[in-house]
Amino acid sequence: MDFTYHDKDDLQLWQLISTQSDAGAFAEVHRRFSTSLFALAYRKTGDETVAEDLVQDLFVALWTGRDTIHPEKALNSYLFSALKNRIISYYRKQLHRDSVSLSVLQPETLVSYSANAVEEYINFRQANESYQVQLQNLPEKTREVFELSRSGLTNKEIGGLLGLAEKTIEFHISKSLKLLRMGMGYSSYLLLVWFSK
Template sequence: MKNNLLKHFDDETLLALLQDHDDVNAFEEIYLRYLPMLYNKANEKLRNHFMAQEAIQDLFISFWQNYPKIQLQTNLRNYLFGIVKNQIINQFRKQLLQEKLLLQEIDSTNCTEETLAYETLNNDYQHALSKLPEKCREVFLLSRMGHTNKEIAGKLQIAEKTVEQHITKALRLLRLHLKDYALLAVLGFYTIS
């Protein structure tokens, strides 16, 4: 049947031609008849040309694959607008899923970078500690565990002034060894607590 003649047929007749005779021209007429309205509805809701196109493409693919089984409860127009509504919802879900996956990837990347930076800093810190003289390292570590200078002096049986000197020396050497990290901390790239 010629397409010009099909323009005068109602939706139910076109669907019957499609279902009973696999009339591709009937499908084409339904497509041409509803494409602008369905696209405008999808674009209005999605506010994205490409997502609206994808929704309409999925709608008509689904319609083509299922036309032999379609049993209309109301009319073809309502049926197609019901499908476009579902396609719009699917597009929103797809977009939310993509955004969620992107955020997880960004979080994972940031976490990996932070972990790597922390491990590098910690390794350099441990290396710098190992270069300290033994007594100096021991005093410094005890001070970082929360012991007072007086407690350290009593425990190691040295003068409090000596404890202060060891801590000062340790800090100076560590600062020297970790000077690059100190600069980054000042610039805000690392926060060392």
């Protein structure tokens, strides 16, 4: 382990990556986040190969786009949000693939399945949009803690990462859930439950 990089915070590492194409700093970012990112992808997809591919694709995109990517929030929040978007895209592709493969079914079965699939997709998209809007309305620190909690990190790990007490982490998560429940309709709240798995 290179302690020169180990001692730097995420922002300092990203500055080295984006301005100097520092491969060592990039390796440290990968070391810090790849395990948690994989845990999230695996939990959502249930497929180890798919999870590995999604995380690898994320880091490839991060490196190739280092000159143009400017995380508006903390780097960890950017990474987990970007991975969640890839997971959603994966399911959209799966939905399309499943719909195409149903062409061998009887017409009446296909119509029923297609209608259900389209309705579920529309509901999911609307729920996701509502979730994202309400998420952005959360106070910045509360949102950061909540997003990290959805990534598979424990409260202790989040506290260590952000320099906060576990009780403070619990407070922010509880506050997030309360505000999201207040701001979201029933269908949108189902998406929150999905993200909490």
